[in-house]
Every structure is written in C-alpha cells, then in structure tokens.
Amino acid sequence: MTNSCGPREYADTVFVNGIVYTMDEGSPTATAIAVKGNRFLMVGTDEAVMKHAGDDTRIVDLEGKTVLPGLTESHIHFGYVGVNILTAPLDVYWLPVDEMLERIRMAAERAAPGEWIVARGYNDAIWDEPAHRRLLDRASPNNPVSLRRYCGHATFVNTRALEIAGITRTTPDPDAGTIVRDAGGNATGVLVSAAGALVNRHIPPPPRLTEQEMMEAYKLGSDAMLANGITTVHDATGTTPEDTRRRKKAYEEGYLRVRIMDAVLFETAMEMDGPLTGLYEDHYTVRWVKEFVDGSLGGRGAAMIEPYDDMPSETGALRALGQDEDEYARRVALMLEKGFGTRTHSIGDRGNRITLNAFEKAMEMTGIKGDEARLVVEHAQVLHPDDIPRFGKSGIIASMQGVHATEDMVFVEERIGNERAKGSYAWRSILDNGGIISGGSDYGVSPYEPFFGMHAFVTRQDRQNNPPGGWLPEQKLTREEALKAYTVWPAFLEFSEHLKGRVKEGMLADFIVIDRDYFNIPAEEIHEIQVLRTVLGGETVFER
Ligand SMILES: [Zn+2]
Incomplete structure (x- = not known):
C-alpha cells in the first residue's frame, strides 16, 4: 500500500460494514469508522478507512447494522437511576392492571409481616376498571400497599394501609387533598394530592446508603x-x-x-x-x-x-x-x-x-x-x-x-x-x-x-x-x-x-450500534430500537 502523505496513522480499532448516520452535514452517511485513542481518526467508506488498519488494529464487522452518534439525555435526575436499581423499589410504571397486581402479589409473598409494599408509576387512565383498594387487597391482603401515580399527584393504597393510617368514613379531607370515596361514603383507596401523606407518613424511610x-x-x-x-x-x-x-x-x-x-x-x-x-x-x-x-x-x-x-x-x-x-x-x-x-x-x-x-x-x-x-x-x-x-x-x-x-x-x-x-x-x-x-x-x-x-x-x-x-x-x-x-x-x-454530537474526524469517539435502521423502519417502531453496542471515548463500554 502507498501513502503519499507521510507516515500513516494506524487506528486502534476499525469498524466496517455499517450504516453510519454521522449527523455531519458535510458527509451524512458512511460505512466505516476508525478510532484512535478517544477520538474518531477517520469516518468514510470501508476501503478508505481500512487504510488505517495496521497489524495491531482490531477490526470489528458491524454486519450491516446502523450506527448513530452517542446520545445525550439533556434533562435527568441521574442520582435516582442507580439508587433505584440498587434498592430495587417496585416499579409499576404504566403497567396494565393485571401485570401490576402480579408484581404486587409477588412482592407481598416475599415481604416480612407488616412490611410496606411501596411502588411508583401506576396509571389508572390506561386500565379498564377504576382504581379501587379491593384490587390491591386481592394481591396483598395482609401487607400495607402504597402506590404513587406516575405524575406524582395521587396515591393508591389497600385496606390495610388505610387501617394503619386510621382513615375511616368520618375522616375529613385534608387541606389541598381529597380522600376519594365510593357511593357508600367509604374510601376507595385513592388519595389525591396532600391526602397521600395521611398514609405515606406511616411508611418507614429507606435506610441511608453508605x-x-x-x-x-x-x-x-x-x-x-x-x-x-x-x-x-x-x-x-x-x-x-x-x-x-x-x-x-x-x-x-x-x-x-x-x-x-x-x-x-x-x-x-x-x-x-x-x-x-x-x-x-x-x-x-x-x-x-x-x-x-x-x-x-x-x-x-x-x-x-x-x-x-x-x-x-x-x-x-x-x-x-x-x-x-x-x-x-x-x-x-x-x-x-x-x-x-x-x-x-x-x-x-x-x-x-x-x-x-x-x-x-x-x-x-x-x-x-x-x-x-x-x-x-x-x-x-x-x-x-x-x-x-x-x-x-x-x-x-x-x-x-x-x-x-x-x-x-x-x-x-x-x-x-x-x-x-x-x-x-x-x-x-x-x-x-x-x-x-x-x-x-x-x-x-x-x-x-x-x-x-x-x-x-x-x-x-x-x-x-x-x-x-x-x-x-x-x-x-x-x-x-x-x-x-x-x-x-x-x-x-x-x-x-466541536467535540460531540457527530461521528466526525477529530471528535470524541462516542457512538452506538443499534438493531435496526432508525431512518427506515416504520415510525411506530422507533421506541422498540435496542442498543447493541455503545462506544464511549473509543472504548466499547456496553455490548449486548
Ligand atoms: Zn426534572
């Protein structure tokens, strides 16, 4: 091979045979990427990029998969992510009611006597039946249950939780809150806004992390x-x-x-x-x-x-x-x-x-x-x-x-x-x-x-x-x-x-390989896309 531009720079890794959407207006698509250190060394065709493959270069076949720049999440409360995984609070985010109740039933089976079952994320707007404590009572007859609605503005509890909080027919609504009641005047277990605190103040706080x-x-x-x-x-x-x-x-x-x-x-x-x-x-x-x-x-x-x-x-x-x-x-x-x-x-x-x-x-x-x-x-x-x-x-x-x-x-x-x-x-x-x-x-x-x-x-x-x-x-x-x-x-x-957001020579080598072609699948499938590989600063930091 010849090189008229002096000593060739060899890549640490070359990725070939992909569909690379670079987000670089000058050259929006490519098939191959060369990475050296934490930067993109070259982005282009397989043939051009392979010229940067030396004896020690690792070559990765992308097998026709789609590559996008590494993604940025620009509004997150990052601390919660790991804490929620570590402490595994029950997550019922937007679950169909049957699935949600099954998770609560399993949690109740594992729970110690008197232990609270706490979860967040329920959304009764997608259920065919209204939120009523009898649903939760079937899943957890003995352990108190308190679920927070995904929006954070309502709490859904079972009968045991109402008993612990001492909520009866005669309990008045608190300021800025409602105890939702059925036709007979009994609490349904749905507590809107500040009414949730009547129950939730009885839940022991989680232990502080070391x-x-x-x-x-x-x-x-x-x-x-x-x-x-x-x-x-x-x-x-x-x-x-x-x-x-x-x-x-x-x-x-x-x-x-x-x-x-x-x-x-x-x-x-x-x-x-x-x-x-x-x-x-x-x-x-x-x-x-x-x-x-x-x-x-x-x-x-x-x-x-x-x-x-x-x-x-x-x-x-x-x-x-x-x-x-x-x-x-x-x-x-x-x-x-x-x-x-x-x-x-x-x-x-x-x-x-x-x-x-x-x-x-x-x-x-x-x-x-x-x-x-x-x-x-x-x-x-x-x-x-x-x-x-x-x-x-x-x-x-x-x-x-x-x-x-x-x-x-x-x-x-x-x-x-x-x-x-x-x-x-x-x-x-x-x-x-x-x-x-x-x-x-x-x-x-x-x-x-x-x-x-x-x-x-x-x-x-x-x-x-x-x-x-x-x-x-x-x-x-x-x-x-x-x-x-x-x-x-x-x-x-x-x-x-100048550093991020594109797959472009000289920028930080942050990119992802996904399981389908973002630009060509039906729009209704975009949320189903799975990440197969994540490269951050030139290093593969996740692989499925
Ligand atoms: Zn926020």
Whole structure:
C-alpha cells in the first residue's frame, strides 16, 4: 500500500460494514469508522478507512447494522437511576392492571409481616376498571400497599394501609387533598394530592446508603445509561458540593463512565470560583445553575397568564424567583459573568414568559448574547404564541421532553383548553421560528430510554401508538430533528459542538450500534430500537 502523505496513522480499532448516520452535514452517511485513542481518526467508506488498519488494529464487522452518534439525555435526575436499581423499589410504571397486581402479589409473598409494599408509576387512565383498594387487597391482603401515580399527584393504597393510617368514613379531607370515596361514603383507596401523606407518613424511610453503596449506585446508573446508548447526561437536579465531591471520587475510582454535565443551585455556584469544565478527559463539567420559576401542570402549579379551564380560580404558583423579574435577571447576569449558564424550570405560559424576559434582560445587561450565553428553558411546556419566536430570536435553548407530551395529552386540553394546548409541547413551532430543542426525559418522572423520547417526538403517540395520527400532529418532528435533539443540539447547548454530537474526524469517539435502521423502519417502531453496542471515548463500554 502507498501513502503519499507521510507516515500513516494506524487506528486502534476499525469498524466496517455499517450504516453510519454521522449527523455531519458535510458527509451524512458512511460505512466505516476508525478510532484512535478517544477520538474518531477517520469516518468514510470501508476501503478508505481500512487504510488505517495496521497489524495491531482490531477490526470489528458491524454486519450491516446502523450506527448513530452517542446520545445525550439533556434533562435527568441521574442520582435516582442507580439508587433505584440498587434498592430495587417496585416499579409499576404504566403497567396494565393485571401485570401490576402480579408484581404486587409477588412482592407481598416475599415481604416480612407488616412490611410496606411501596411502588411508583401506576396509571389508572390506561386500565379498564377504576382504581379501587379491593384490587390491591386481592394481591396483598395482609401487607400495607402504597402506590404513587406516575405524575406524582395521587396515591393508591389497600385496606390495610388505610387501617394503619386510621382513615375511616368520618375522616375529613385534608387541606389541598381529597380522600376519594365510593357511593357508600367509604374510601376507595385513592388519595389525591396532600391526602397521600395521611398514609405515606406511616411508611418507614429507606435506610441511608453508605458511601460505598453510593459508588455502586453511580456505577449502576452509569451502566444503565450506556446500555441505552446515552453517552452524556445533563443532570437537572441542582447538585450539591457533596455530589460534586462524590462524582469526582467515582470518576477517579472508575465507578462512573458516562459523561455528566451538572447544574448546581445558585448558592453553590456563588461559592465556586468558576465552572469546572472537561474534567477527566471531557467526562465531567459543572457550568450551569438550575432555577425554578413555577410548578407542574399536573398539579396545577404551572404559572399561567389566564386561569386554568378546569379550575377558574387558579392561575398556578409562581415561585419567589418569578416575583421580581429584575432581580431574576440580575441573578442570571451575575452567573453569566461568572461563566455559568442558567437552566430554569418553566412550565406555564406565564412562567415561561417571565423566564424569557429575565434571560433577555440578563443578556442585555452583560452584553453576553445568544450563542455566547446559551441560556436554557427547561420544559418550555406551555407557551403563549407571542413568546414562541423569542427562542430563535434571542438564542435561548428549549430543553424539552417528548414523553411528557404523550403522557400529559390525556389531561392537557381539559386543564388549559384547546387554544392554549396548541402552544404546548410546541416543538415544531419552536424549530420553525429558528430555535433548537435539546431532548430528554426528566427521569425520575418519565422513563429515560432515548428512543421512547424520539418516538414521541416523531409520532406524538404513546408507546401503544395512540392516538392514531398523533396528538396535535402539526407539532411532530422529523426523524432527523428528533435525533438532532439527542445529539448535535445538546452538544451545542453544552458548548461542545466541536467535540460531540457527530461521528466526525477529530471528535470524541462516542457512538452506538443499534438493531435496526432508525431512518427506515416504520415510525411506530422507533421506541422498540435496542442498543447493541455503545462506544464511549473509543472504548466499547456496553455490548449486548
Ligand atoms: Zn426534572
């Protein structure tokens, strides 16, 4: 073989015979990848890439499988992932009622006398029968059961749990809560909002994890991400200095592999000298502040310009941050000057408007604008039509969760009416007005599987592919846009567009091999895609 350009660089590994969607506009498809160290050495045809195969190069046949860039989950509460795997709380997320009861029955069989059976994620809206404690009594006649609805705003318990809490026919409803009762006046076992606490305060708290268990939990969480093709997470929790210390230790001791982009609370950022960026070879960055301007739509805490349709006395709960727009803007400006971006939880149209106002003012005050600031609205769930163009115009990024739309669609129109629903989860409108969307799940709240999110982005359907044609289908994204929301756009959000989001020479070698062709299968199957291999920084860190 000849090489006219001096000594050839040999790859550590060459992957050939794939369908590579690079997300690199210049050359969108390829069949082969050469990796050296933690970077892509070359991306191209099998023939061209094989020229980088030397005697010590490992050659991997991709067998015609599809390759995508490593995925970024841009709104997760990462700490819960591993802790939930380690402590294995019962998970009944959106299960059909029979399956859910079977899991509870098995848990009751294993449980010690008097031990609580606690789970979260049930959704009675998909059952054919209403939630009633007699269902749970059949599965667990002796052990108390408490299930939290997936939305977090209702609790479903059995008779034993009601007895322990002392809830009888005569127990009054608490403030801001309802004990749902049947025609005869007896509690059905469904406890709405604050009524759940009447039972849940009797559940003993789970034991605190030791430092070593926390490390194990990080490993489990990191492995779960990699098994789902997620190579970077943006943690939206508002992490503490203690979390930062523990994460550094976990990277140093090999418990963490996934790349983490952390947001801290304002007070923590104030105490830091500046952001931490690119630690451990671009694995760990702390350069955002997490703020909250309002609550959730499910709990009618989202701050709305006009009252809720299903509760005309209520316009939601604006948090302290939103009460004084100038003070809010000063906080954001102060952080920008310190090198921190702000990511604000904003759900209602009023909450979103206040955040956009504060962000624009902060950029005005500092002269750090648009692409230099990259400020982020978390959720951007209900937007007034006048505010939609402001994302593109001011360079403000919308961090949005596909699955939230397809979970919330069952109640949104009832809660805020048809007109306002049109500005909800309005992905298409944001893009058409020059904005970008960073995709995520908000796990703890919704499942983190990225292909669930992309399926929702593309179809506006739940994972039973309902409703036919999709909910408010004019807001659907194309497959390419949905994939950008998990690759190039979050890379831009985190100032890493030169390093991540694409399969491209010189970038970090983060990519995944999946079991079917994302761009050519029916859209209704996108959520069924399985990850076969995850490569992070050139190393295979997951293989099925
Ligand atoms: Zn969240």
